[in-house]
Amino acid sequence: xxxxxxxxxxxxxxxxxxxxxxxxxxxxxxxxxxxxxxxxxxxxxxxxxxxxxxxxxxxxxxxxxxxxxxxxxxxxxxxxxxxxxxxxxxxxxxxxxxxxxxxxxxxxxxxxxxxxxxxxxxxxxxxxxxxxxxxxxxxxxxxxxxxxxxxxxxxxxxxxxxxxxxxxxxxxxxxxxxxxxxxxxxxxxxxxxxxxxxxxxxxxxxxxxxxxxxxxxxxxxxxxxxxxxxxxxxxxxxxxxxxxxxxxxxxxxxxxxxxxxxxxxxxxxxxxxxxxxxxxxxxx
Amino acid sequence: xxxxxxxxxxxxxxxxxxxxxxxxxxxxxxxxxxxxxxxxxxxxxxxxxxxxxxxxxxxxxxxxxxxxxxxxxxxxxxxxxxxxxxxxxxxxxxxxxxxxxxxxxxxxxxxxxxxxxxxxxxxxxxxxxxxxxxxxxxxxxxxxxxxxxxxxxxxxxxxxxxxxxxxxxxxxxxxxxxxxxxxxxxxxxxxxxxxxxxxxxxxxxxxxxxxxxxxxxxxxxxxxxxxxxxxxxxxxxxxxxxxxxxxxxxxxxxxxxxxxxxxxxxxxxxxxxxxxxxxxxxxx
Numbered sequence: 001x002x003x004x005x006x007x008x009x010x011x012x013x014x015x016x017x018x019x020x021x022x023x024x025x026x027x028x029x030x031x032x033x034x035x036x037x038x039x040x041x042x043x044x045x046x047x048x049x050x051x052x053x054x055x056x057x058x059x060x061x062x063x064x065x066x067x068x069x070x071x072x073x074x075x076x077x078x079x080x081x082x083x084x085x086x087x088x089x090x091x092x093x094x095x096x097x098x099x100x101x102x103x104x105x106x107x108x109x110x111x112x113x114x115x116x117x118x119x120x121x122x123x124x125x126x127x128x129x130x131x132x133x134x135x136x137x138x139x140x141x142x143x144x145x146x147x148x149x150x151x152x153x154x155x156x157x158x159x160x161x162x163x164x165x166x167x168x169x170x171x172x173x174x175x176x177x178x179x180x181x182x183x184x185x186x187x188x189x190x191x192x193x194x195x196x197x198x199x200x201x202x203x204x205x206x207x208x209x210x211x212x213x214x215x216x217x218x219x220x221x222x223x224x225x226x227x228x229x230x231x232x233x234x235x236x237x238x239x240x241x242x243x244x245x246x247x248x249x250x251x252x253x254x255x256x257x258x259x260x261x262x263x264x265x266x267x268x269x270x271x272x273x274x275x276x277x278x279x280x281x282x283x284x
Numbered sequence: 285x286x287x288x289x290x291x292x293x294x295x296x297x298x299x300x301x302x303x304x305x306x307x308x309x310x311x312x313x314x315x316x317x318x319x320x321x322x323x324x325x326x327x328x329x330x331x332x333x334x335x336x337x338x339x340x341x342x343x344x345x346x347x348x349x350x351x352x353x354x355x356x357x358x359x360x361x362x363x364x365x366x367x368x369x370x371x372x373x374x375x376x377x378x379x380x381x382x383x384x385x386x387x388x389x390x391x392x393x394x395x396x397x398x399x400x401x402x403x404x405x406x407x408x409x410x411x412x413x414x415x416x417x418x419x420x421x422x423x424x425x426x427x428x429x430x431x432x433x434x435x436x437x438x439x440x441x442x443x444x445x446x447x448x449x450x451x452x453x454x455x456x457x458x459x460x461x462x463x464x465x466x467x468x469x470x471x472x473x474x475x476x477x478x479x480x481x482x483x484x485x486x487x488x489x490x491x492x493x494x495x496x497x498x499x500x501x502x503x504x505x506x507x508x509x510x511x512x513x514x515x516x517x518x519x520x521x522x523x524x525x526x527x528x529x530x531x532x533x534x535x536x537x538x539x540x541x542x543x544x545x546x547x548x549x550x551x552x553x554x555x556x557x558x559x560x561x562x563x564x565x566x567x568x
Contacts, residue, residue, distance in 0.1 A: 138501070139532040214498040217422070244525035248423040 007054040008186045012046060012073065017091040024073035024191065025066035025092070029058030034125055036102045036281065037093060038065045039109030041263075042151065042206070043199050045072035046191040050267035051182045056274030057104075061281070064101075066092055068112070070201070072192045078201040082108070082135075082209055086115030093123060102281050104128040106266060107238065108202060111135070111209055117223050126281055127227045130266050131235055133242035134249055135209050136216030140242070142207055147237045152203065154196060165264030167234045172260055175268035220249035227253035228280040230273065232261030291338040292470045296330060296357065301375040308357035308475065309350035309376070313342030318409055320386045320565065321377060322349040323393030325547075326435065326490070327483050329356035330475040334551035335466050340558030341388075345565070348385075350376055352396070354485070356476045362485040366392070366419075366493055370399030377407060386565050388412040390550060391522065392486060395419070395493055401507050410565055411511045414550050414557075415519055417526035418533060419493050420500030424526070426491055431521045436487065438480060449548030451518045456544055459552035504533035511537035512564040514557065516545030 010026045017023055026046055027035075036057060040048060049065050057063050069088040070078030079085055089112055093101055102125050105113030110132035117124045133140055142148065150160035158180050166176035227250045231243045240257055247255045256276060258265040266273045294310045301307055310330055311319075320341060322333060333349050341347050353372040354362030363369055373396055377385055386409050389397030394416035401408045417424055426432065434444035442464050450460035511534045515527045524541055531539045540560060542549040550557045 137532075138529075212502075214501045217498045218496075239528070241525040241528035244523070245422075245529065248421075 007049065007051040007058070008182075011189055012191065014073075015092070015095045017088075017095040019069070019076075019088070019091050021069050021074060021076040021088070021091070023066055023069075023092045023095065025064055025096075027062070027064045028054070029061050029063045031062055033062060034100055034102055034281075035062040035064050035096075035098055036104055036277075037089070037098075038063065039089065039103060039105035039112045040065070040068070040071070041107035041109055042202050043156070043194045045194055047183055047186060050179050050270055051185065052178075053267055053270040053274060056270055057277060059274075060278065064096070067191065068092070070195075071198050072194050078195075078198040080201040080204040080208070082111040082115050082205050083119075085112045085205070086119055089116055090120050090123065099123075100125050102126045102128070104130065104277065105132070106130040107132075107263065108206060111205075114220065114223065117225055118219060121224065124225055127223070127225050128277055128280065129227060129229045129243075129246065131231045131238045131243075131263055132229060132246050133238050134217050134220050134246050136211070136213035137242060137245060138212050138214075139239075140210030141212065142210060143237055148203075152199065164237055165262055166268065167232075167260055167262045169260050172262065172268055176264065179264060179267045217245075217249060220246065221251065223250045224252065226280070226283075228277070229253055229255045230266065230276070231255075231257055232263060232265030232268070233257040233259055234261060235263045235265065237263040291333065291335040291342070292466075295473055296475065298357075299376070299379045301372075301379040303353070303360070303372070303375050305353050305358060305360040305372070305375070307350055307353075307376045307379065309348055309380075311346070311348045312338070313345050313347045315346050317346060318384055318386055318565075319346040319348050319380075319382055320388055320561075321373070321382075322347065323373065323387060323389035323396045324349070324352070324355070325391035325393055326486055327440070327478045329478050331467055331470060334463050334554055335469065336462075337551055337554040337558055340554055341561060343558075344562065348380070351475065352376070354479075355482050356478050362479075362482040364485040364488040364492070366395040366399050366489050367403075369396045369489070370403055373400055374404050374407065383407075384409050386410045386412070388414065388561065389416070390414040391416075391547065392490060395489075398504065398507065401509055402503060405508065408509055411507070411509050412561055412564065413511060413513045413527075413530065415515045415522045415527075415547055416513060416530050417522050418501050418504050418530055420495070420497035421526060421529060422496050422498075423523075424494035425496065426494060427521055432487075436483070448521055449546055450552065451516075451544055451546045453544050456546065456552055460548065463548060463551045501529075501533060504530065505535065507534045508536065510564070510567075512561070513537055513539045514550065514560070515539075515541055516547060516549030516552070517541040517543055518545060519547045519549065521547040
């Protein structure tokens with residue numbers, strides 16, 4: 001598997017977990033060093049990772065994207081708590097016989113990443129939280145009506161994706177068009193679409209996560225790994241100030257907000273974000 | 285007392301409270317409508333209100349600035365909790381025989397304003413919180429070393445004030461120089477300087493307020509008044525994201541951050557801020 005292989009050309013593999021689930025995943029980049037495991041956003045499958053970002057990460061890093069239990073091509077039923085999704089992610093990582101990994105969780109994937117770091121700290125070296133918030137934070141009980149309206153319907157449309165993931169500026173819209181083209185850039189070996197069951201289970205989990213419970217905030221003080229917290233400066237799905245709240249709770253953490261960017265900041269600023277991730281993960 | 289009288293020319297009055305304290309205050313503007321009571325920042329006395337801001341507020345509003353118990357020319361000993369300062373503020377407002385007031389609290393004055401609104405809601409119609417944060421929020425246990433170093437020493441200097449209240453940009457520094465000139469613009473009838481006892485009691489109160497206690501955050505959900513939350517977008521003394529945290533807790537509230545401004549944003553943007561305050565307080 002050479003470094004020159006592009007994410008759009010990587011075939012989907014499967015591995016059997018101890019829970020009986022057959023997980024779908026794609027792995028690329030040099031098979032040396034600590035792997036970086038990607039945790040996907042709401043309703044996303046393997047094709048929803050921007051290939052430009054994954055290629056930039058895999059240029060010098062063993063990168064693994066996977067469908068969690070019940071999501072897209074992975075078997076099983078999607079659970080309705082991030083705690084269970086974290087347990088399912090741990091089972092996947094164990095199935096690949098990986099001792100220690102870095103995590104990059106995006107959106108609800110960042111909630112799963114927090115849970116993995118809290119549940120099985122020995123498995124996790126460093127964590128990147130992209131568009132994140134702590135469980136129990138005020139104002140997180142469901143997404144804004146226009147956002148869940150744009151991406152939460154039975155049938156999704158490119159315009160809804162653009163609305164939730166990019167700002168209204170020409171630059172951000174243009175980046176969104178590029179990402180949309182990339183996401184649909186693979187003609188063969190595409191992942192399966194995520195189901196309505198997955199959508200509902202994931203959003204149920206969001207509602208549980210967002211139930212105000214201020215004591216829960218303190219959980220994050222137990223995350224001892226170095227954590228890089230990133231977001232767009234104009235994310236209306238998970239507001240940027242939650243990044244600062246998260247950072248105020250995790251002792252060894254820092255925040256970077258990317259300009260003129262919304263939820264999809266890490267795709268819009270793929271090159272800069274990948275460079276920041278490499279710098280963070282490579283630091284001793 | 286005509287609307288043409290300027291804050292720099294307003295004489296200091298005194299009133300005896302039911303607690304035996306003789307409060308120093310200055311009142312100006314039309315003596316009609318609901319008075320606006322100003323609650324001052326750390327170590328500030330009556331002269332530390334930017335005359336440009338007070339004049340803009342008093343152009344169409346009955347404005348009252350006062351020294352709380354033990355502060356500057358008011359008698360008594362400064363207490364070390366914002367709860368007690370709020371009780372002392374209520375006693376002052378009662379001494380003036382005011383039934384209902386609006387509050388504008390700046391910095392630690394905004395903490396006092398929160399406590400007044402929670403303790404005696406019937407006394408308070410609307411609240412402006414300038415550079416605020418909720419009690420118990422993470423990361424509030426003391427100010428950044430460079431900030432408390434700049435304004436917390438026994439002897440204060442203009443450079444320290446500029447560092448804590450303004451950004452490093454030429455525009456903000458220039459505003460800071462104007463404000464410094466205004467603060468020292470009064471030659472006769474100046475207020476007394478605040479004491480080391482006041483400094484220590486107020487900072488003790490800050491430390492108590494900042495002791496992490498996440499359950500305390502929920503107190504603010506009990507503030508039912510309309511609340512305007514304002515800050516500079518680059519305040520390093522009380523960080524801007526605390527404004528969003530506060531807004532997420534107070535049901536009827538909104539946030540505005542002023543550009544290229546630090547803790548002293550309300551002086552730097554005196555005209556715009558006063559206009560926003562008038563609009564908010566005049567709205568039905």
